[in-house]
Amino acid sequence: MRPVRVEWTSARQVAEEVLAASLDEAPSVEVEPIRRAVEQRGDAALIELTNRFDATDTGIRSVVVQGVEVEAAADSLESGLKEAILLAIENVRAVAEAQVNVGEKTVEMPQGHTVIVGEVPVGAAAIYAPGGRKSYPSSVVMGAVTARAAGVERVALASPPGPDGRVDPVTLAAASLCGVDEVYAVGGAQAIYALALGTESIQPVDVIVGPGNTWVQEAKKDVFGEVGIDSPAGPSDITVVFGPEADVEPLALDLCAQAEHGVESPLTAIAVGGADLGPLIEEVDRIAAGQSTVNDCLLFLVEAPSNRDCLELIQLTAPEHLELVGAEAESLAPEVTTAGCVFVGPFSATAFGDYVAGSNHVLPTGGAGRTFGPLSPSAFRRSTSRVILDEGSASDLAGAVEALSEAEGLPVHGLSARARAPR
8 A cells, every 4th residue: 555644735735636646546548549440340349459458368259248148147156146146236226216206297387388397218228347357247236227227128238358258257147137138248448439339249329337447437438428428437436534433444444445446546544533544554554465455556644624624625525435434524424415425434334335235336436526426327317308388378488589589699589489479
């Protein structure tokens, strides 16, 4: 772990230092050549790139994973793991279904016309589940279950294969248990472009969601507007705020657990109420030394002068995961509005949210929580509206349309409205 003590000047300056250092850890990437390759050569480009970066031992001839392989993966799961995935599916579905705005609402306007508003699901959505260093069947659950709860009819999954050319079997099992319709053995920016633009084997989708590395996130940003996306989701980060009464051992485990996601994952510990950072650092070092999966991440160490200062810092940095432990820290929970997900109290480890709590673990990162929220059914649904006027309401509104259209230099708009209002 690479501890970085940040001296308090102001919440804004501390936030700028933390965010800037975190951005420096992310590699600079160029995705445009990958887009051109996928646009021009379709499946051939996907196979070439997959064999170069992922399926390095055996290679692949097709990015399509057949349904029999997906179903077989679910059948071969060890019972305890299968039960864990089914528990995650059940809890994520319960939370997602509670968020769906079901039905339409009719608004009767004073002029006598009607506006009907509602939501409908998109037709097709894709889930990106990272692979490479590790595989994330939990990301399949978070994306696919939420898409189904939103009412999406066609759900596809893309995940990079391992060196043997096969997608991780637990990832495939999760896809089967979640009822995913299509699975593709392709990752990186090329997967995002294939899902957005389509190839010979992959029909384009309307929305792409899921976490991923810098290449994936840059490609998602590039296709935004051509398709919908959830949010910038990667690399993962965590902020732990603790008071003097907090037990630092489990908090150190939480920081080290986050460091398993990759060396570019920033970690932040904020002490409030006179809490001592020293024992926490010692525990982090001890745990990291004994666990080979813990990466050498930046660990920002901050002493907040007051609760108000701490809250301001949180709001500015908008952490993906925020843990609040200790009376002073926990009192901030109702006022936090930018964190991706807030875990309150000594028992609420981020790990529960990553897997089975029911909240979604696809969260905005890198300060994007000021604008984006957790993945929810809204990512897979679009608002609709229908407007119904009769002659009377058209007559009442036509004069206002004429006045506004004249002011904007668009007089035919006014004529269009007046034609419906002969009175």
